[in-house]
Amino acid sequence: MSTRNIYLKTVPPEEAVALAKANLDRDALFGTERVPTHEAAGRVTAGPIYARYSSPTFHAAAMDGVAVMAESTFAAREDEPVALEQGEGFLFVNTGNPLPEGKNAVVMIENVVQKDESTVLIDGPAFPWQHVRRIGEDIVATELLIPQNRELTPSDIGALISAGIYEVEVRDRVRTIFLPTGDEVLNFLDKPEPRAGQVIESNSQVFRAYAKSWGIDAQWSAPVPDDEDALRQAVVDGLRKGCHMVVVGAGSSAGSKDYSKKVFESIGTVLVHGISVMPGKPSLLAVTDERSGYPGRLLVGAPGYPVSAIVCHEKILAPVVHWLMGKSAPERREADIVLARKTPSRPGMREAIRLAAGRIGENIVGAPLARGAGMISTMTKAQAVTYIPEDVEGVEQGETVKAELLVPKSDLDRVLVHVGSHDNTLDLLANELMGLPDPLRLVSSHAGSMGGLTALKAGSALFAGAHLFDPETGDFNFPFIERYLKGIPVTVVNLAIRHQGLIVAKGNPLSIRGVNDLTRDDVTFINRQRGAGTRILLDHHLKKAGIDPRAVAGYENEEFTHMAVAVNVLTGAASCGLGIYAAAKALGLDFAPLAHERYDLVIPDKYMDDPRIKTLIEIIGRNSVQTKIKAQGGYETDMTGQIMRPGMGLGQD
Amino acid sequence: MSTRNIYLKTVPPEEAVALAKANLDRDALFGTERVPTHEAAGRVTAGPIYARYSSPTFHAAAMDGVAVMAESTFAAREDEPVALEQGEGFLFVNTGNPLPEGKNAVVMIENVVQKDESTVLIDGPAFPWQHVRRIGEDIVATELLIPQNRELTPSDIGALISAGIYEVEVRDRVRTIFLPTGDEVLNFLDKPEPRAGQVIESNSQVFRAYAKSWGIDAQWSAPVPDDEDALRQAVVDGLRKGCHMVVVGAGSSAGSKDYSKKVFESIGTVLVHGISVMPGKPSLLAVTDERSGYPGRLLVGAPGYPVSAIVCHEKILAPVVHWLMGKSAPERREADIVLARKTPSRPGMREAIRLAAGRIGENIVGAPLARGAGMISTMTKAQAVTYIPEDVEGVEQGETVKAELLVPKSDLDRVLVHVGSHDNTLDLLANELMGLPDPLRLVSSHAGSMGGLTALKAGSALFAGAHLFDPETGDFNFPFIERYLKGIPVTVVNLAIRHQGLIVAKGNPLSIRGVNDLTRDDVTFINRQRGAGTRILLDHHLKKAGIDPRAVAGYENEEFTHMAVAVNVLTGAASCGLGIYAAAKALGLDFAPLAHERYDLVIPDKYMDDPRIKTLIEIIGRNSVQTKIKAQGGYETDMTGQIMRPGMGLGQD
Known part of the structure; x- marks a missing residue:
């Protein structure tokens, strides 16, 4: 070592x-080079730049109209207009024309009455230099136009060319x-x-x-x-x-x-x-x-x-x-974000926490994403990053932190923050929502069905996906909502009926058919995390079969999504895991069906008028979208988009 | 018409x-094209992109150390370490190595004691999957990686390549x-x-x-x-x-x-x-x-x-x-800015007001720049733009407005806001300050010497340039400071002694020698604005000579800077104007000397410890800078950088 x-x-x-x-x-490290001004945006000046020409280089009419000597109009009144003769009295000018010799003001054409071929009437006094752009009004020749070490903006390019600077000395790239x-x-x-x-x-x-x-x-x-x-x-x-x-x-x-x-x-x-x-x-x-x-x-x-x-x-x-x-460092825009989950942090180190963030009511709420240094996908999912300082041991749920935005701030109004159970259909919806003329972004924090309900209670999700089966009533979600969301009126919209079963290797070489096979010596299971509806379903089936979880090898190994379970099976890290048919199909695995279940979206009533939620429900109701949901395999859409009531169970059952 | x-x-x-x-x-307007992923940053996806490979594609060691079966370490204590044999018990792994078959955790090398060639001691339990990056931990094959209509960020490029996506379908440019x-x-x-x-x-x-x-x-x-x-x-x-x-x-x-x-x-x-x-x-x-x-x-x-x-x-x-x-519109960062001047606005129209802005104490203060649509130079000078809404008739001095920043917000801490008299030396200082390792930006609102004192009183400038001559005492600035800045302790630092005189055409064809020539029929004057020290100087000399200002043709025509006065003379728009020698010299004009005067910087004492002011004073004290000031012509630097006291006048006089 x-x-x-x-x-x-x-x-x-x-x-x-x-x-x-x-x-x-x-x-010492950088020289300079000379480049055409019109190619110099974003480059940094190597020295001061002085204007070659004034802008304008002459007194110029700033309006279409007539050029006059202001003094000749001082007596003009609406009821007593002054008549001026072309030539000595006035001359027509267009915007940008040089002011004729002997004239010092312009009267807008709208305020001029043509009396005859060569006479106009002016019905109010003009003040000297009105509607005239004076010599050097914008830029005076020889004055400092741009100092050294300046990053040239689009406006700077315009100013430089206007002042006759056709090439600039800039720092090397x-x-x-x-x-x-x-x-x-x-x-x-x-x-x-x-x-x-x-x-x-x-x-x-x-x-x-x-x-x-x-x-x-x-x-x-x-x-x-x-x-x-x-x-x-x-x-x-x-x-x-x-x-x-x-x-x-x-x-x-x-x-x-x-x-x-x-x-x-x-x-x-x-x-x-x-x-x-x-x-x-x-x-x-x-x-x-x-x-x-x-x-x-x-x-x-x-x-x-x-x-x-x-x-x-x-x-x-x-x-x-x-x-x-020689430039200012780029700055990310900052926002105050309410943390959706308690977030511990290691003292002595500053920790970068990626956040799936969006507006919920008055707040911007951010759900911390996975922290691993290898998780590049968290950067593609995050809208913001907060840095927990070295001297802070962690941040409580509901605390407000300063975060750097990875997206324009207005995008946060177009984010649908979902916390709850994972389902592949959410990805499908995410893609559909991005196809709208004004796209909506669905961001999802996979916290399991129970985690979703908790998030709704804490006000840290716009909606939650849940598929919680209650063995006592045979109903889905409502018994849990009554228990855990007391006092929070919600609307429950069905997303789909899903087929859950054991995901097994292609060809099912170990002939795994049901939960009774999970205690076999040659079978290793991969489980879902605590609070996941799928885990509750497994526990229900184990209990029904009288199996002690400790007898299931791998019961303690947890994954957070169906796809992660399926990948464990695909690579041989586990022989099987409980999950949805769609996950097995996506990876070409086999599937031993166990149960149908209802996957619903739980939406607090106070958000039902939120335009994002309205759009979400509209999208789910589309036939084209339901066809795509079904095409994933392992989904029924008979109740999709419908509002659920307690006791409905699986409907047709 | x-x-x-x-x-x-x-x-x-x-x-x-x-x-x-x-x-x-x-x-209908835009097709799509296929581009290599590594060239696709900033492009927008034409459809959803699904991962081809998982990342990692295998359980991988996340640390250098030894791979073990976690269960074999459960009994380990600091005083009772567990001994493991190479092979069955442990295997060495480096970060990124596949986890060997039959192992499910990694112990960091720092926590391993090598007992002999083939035996290590572990002095604490490892939990299953510790320091292991599991299959698909980051990305799961087949899952939605990036939805349609997504502007690809640098992170996205990394995620796509990691997942084996080497080409992407993007929208046409x-x-x-x-x-x-x-x-x-x-x-x-x-x-x-x-x-x-x-x-x-x-x-x-x-x-x-x-x-x-x-x-x-x-x-x-x-x-x-x-x-x-x-x-x-x-x-x-x-x-x-x-x-x-x-x-x-x-x-x-x-x-x-x-x-x-x-x-x-x-x-x-x-x-x-x-x-x-x-x-x-x-x-x-x-x-x-x-x-x-x-x-x-x-x-x-x-x-x-x-x-x-x-x-x-x-x-x-x-x-x-x-x-x-298919992208979000770019957003400029916003800031609350205190307006340094009353700013009227036309009802029914939204008005874009460019602001020279910087931090002063706790506030960001913005001085409105000229408003003309033709004034591109205001965009090069501004740090921010505020839009006065259609239904607002104007904003009072000291009111706070929302403004869009044209520079990074942190740059506002590096801006020196000057309001006051114009002097070419300020441009010279601006360029010097931009040459510092951490450049400072000097922004100047030309409001005349009196305007500068007013701005100090209102707290809307860090310092003010003034050259106010008091005929009664023969002193500069202090009599005015005593009158208009009561209760505001200030430090007065001399910038230079300037030569003021009549700027006349090259060769002085009209033989203008002094203020007595200003009443001649063949002479047109160009004046400075009310409150300008130069105008006060002119009025003093006119009074001394017993000349009624109304007898001076052009007395009512005002410009805001010496250079603008000089340009009027250069182009023949006026025969002469009062100004500094440096302005005449810059445009190759002639000069009839009238007086020397002291141009000072007036700095509120409370800003004397501001690092920007300290740097400014340090720069003014440099010999190299004083040499440059003198080289402009028409400046004496005998008192430059010195702190002025009442009654000092022009020093040696």
Whole structure:
């Protein structure tokens, strides 16, 4: 274990950024170039720019009308208009025309009465310089138009060209390269099919997409093997290509195969190893010295886990790169968000919590998504990220936190926050809702049926999907609603009848037919989490069959979705699990049916007039959508879209 | 005047956007294309995307360490470690390795003690699946990864590639062309030198810069002459090139040379002519019909004045174009800003007020800039824009308004808000401050010396530049500070001694030597505004010479800056004006000296510890900066950077 690196003290990202700034000589690193002004938007000026011409370069009519000497109209009244002769008295002008010699005001054409061919009547006094754009009103020749170190906006481009500046001296672009590393990493350009132990490299492209939004050049290489010399070679090659910053993907941690730190130390000085943010911790920063042949450049070890890498890009690289460019760092808009669930946090580390967030009543409510550093899908699902500070041990349910928005703020009004049981039909609805002329976004926090009811009670969901079977009454959901949502009037709309059963391997090699097979020595089960309707259904069937859960191997292994259960079966990690037919079908697995059940949407009455809920119900009522629900397999839509009442059970039963 | 258009009823921009959406068939207009996923950031998905592979595709070690069967560690205690044998008991794993068959947990290497070659000691129980990334933990094969109509973020690109999606079907890009119009308009590509009546075309490039930020294709053409047939031809050519939107620059107003509406009516239906926003009013929207040969496309008449065009782009084109792309419209961040000046507004019209804004104490304070639709330079100076609603007649000084930020919010902490007298040295300081490692932005509202003191009193400036001469005492500024800033302790720092005099044409053809020449018949004067120190100086000299201001031709014509006065002289609009030597020199004019005066910075004591003020004073004290101040000509720097006391006058005098 002597080959293992040791983390330096972790530092907050702000300190990491400050260290990078203090150790880079920006002016030595970047030259300037001359570019046509009309191609310079987003570039940063290398020096002050002074106007060549005034704008306007002449006194100009600001309206269509007649140019006059204001003094000649001072006596004009509505009942006593002044008559002016063409030439000496007035001249017609259009907007933008130079003001004729000897005239100092324009009267709008709407206020002019043509008396005859060459005479007009003016019925009110004009004040000097009215409707005239004076010389240099906008820009005065020789004055400072744009200072140095200014990121040129669209308006700036207009001002520069107006002032006769056709070329501008700007700072060089920042050039970077991303080097993915790892023997197990496959080059996505080969369109690989990964086997166990392999992953498809994608971090380089996340970096490139960020780089594009930052306006910098970003190359990337094929994956570099886990070999110190090969990595050093690749880094130096990047420097030789003129890169101001080389980013090594993965290998920045403290493992025995993490070579970034060693390589960086061999050609430069490590500034930061480890930041106090999770995910993101194994971020590594160094500055090259003479040994690299290209001193003064920035070396970055970006973490290998995708969310860690994103935190590294957002919290360290974005500010450093923008500082290198002479730009302000991009800012995410902030919002106050009410946390839908208690969220513990590790003291001493800042924790990035991705939130599925949307407006509910007056509040924006955010349901924390899974926290794993490897969960890139949480970034595609989240509308916001909140950072729980180092000195906070956690946030209670219902507490308000400051969060950075990943979407425009107005999008939060177009999000349907669902908390509850998972069903594939929700994905189908999510896609349908995105197809509307003004799309709605359905975000779903998989908390099980009971979790959904709890969320409604806490005001942290617009609606909840539930399929809770009550053995005593044979009814669905209502007995639970009566018990847990006392005092909260709700409407219950059926989404579908589902087929639940045991998901088994293709061809059902172990001949699993029912819950009695779960106690067999050769059978391993994969369960759902506590509070899931499917787990309650399993417990009901085990009880009916007189089976002790402890006799079921794998009963303690929990997954949160039907699809996750099915994947366990597909890969052989479990022999079977209870789930819906649609999940088995999606992965080409077999299915031993156990029961039908009703999957309903539980909606607080106070949200029934919310336009988002109205749209949701309208969509569910569409024949085209019901056809798609049925086509998934394992669903009946006889009651879909109908309002449920206590005691209805499965309807036709 | 029968050829003049008549405005339809003006509509709010939101209604204009809604009309465009209602009259465009987005799905008929746009096809889809297949692009490599790694090039698809910012594109919009044409349909739902389902995962091909799970991520991970296998149970994977999430840490470097040893893989174990959790159950075998349950008895482990710190004082009673469990010994495990390599193979059956444990196996070494690195992060990312597949979990070996028969193992269900990973113990971090830091918590493992190597007893001998093949035995390790574990001193605490591992729970099942600890430090294991389970199959499909992040992404489950076949599940919905990204719905239709989703703008792909950097994270999405990562998720897609991770799930084996190497190509994606996305919506076509929006293609547009901008057609500048006008006989007086010069093509900037020719690097023209404009003469009276001519303007350099730049709106096409402002549009292109916006288009680039929106991620759409934007071509542009050379200026189209003011001719109905030529314009129609150009529009149809644009449609033939496949443009979904043709934007005609200028010609959308109601003047006799405004052909856009006629042309649009000849090949389509006009939806909107005139929006209730100033600037921006003459915006024009139409949809093509069969007569164009390319029905269902959007035609836009963008106003010719640059700020009007920008309002049209931001308030109409940005939302419509983003809707066409299936994206959320970009949002500017908002802030509450305290208005530094009373700001009247026209009822019935929404008025866009550009603000020079920065933090002062607890508030963000914004000084309204000039409002003219032609003032593109106000957009380069502004940090924010507030829209005074249609039903509001104006906003009082000190009232708080919601404003859209043009810069990142944190930049407002790095703005030095100056209100007061204008001096070219302020531009020089502005450029120096932008050259700092962490640049500061100096924004200046030219309100004259008295206006500056008033702003300090109202708390709407960090500091004020003043050069108020008091004839009674012969002192500068202090007599006025005592009178108008009672109870506000201030520090007065000298910026420079300036030479004031009469700015006259090159060679001084009229032989103007002093104020006595101002009453001559052949001399026209250009004055400064009321409250300007320069005007007070003029009045003092007129009084001393016994001259009645009414005897000075042009006394009533006011400009707000020295440079504007100089431009009037340069272009012959006036024969002379009182101003500083630096302004005369900048434009190559001659100068008849009248007096020296002290230009000071007046800084409330409570801001003396503000880091921005400290930096400002530090910069002024630099020798290199004083050398540059002197090099402008007409400045003495003997007292520059020194703290002034009452009665010091011009020092050596």
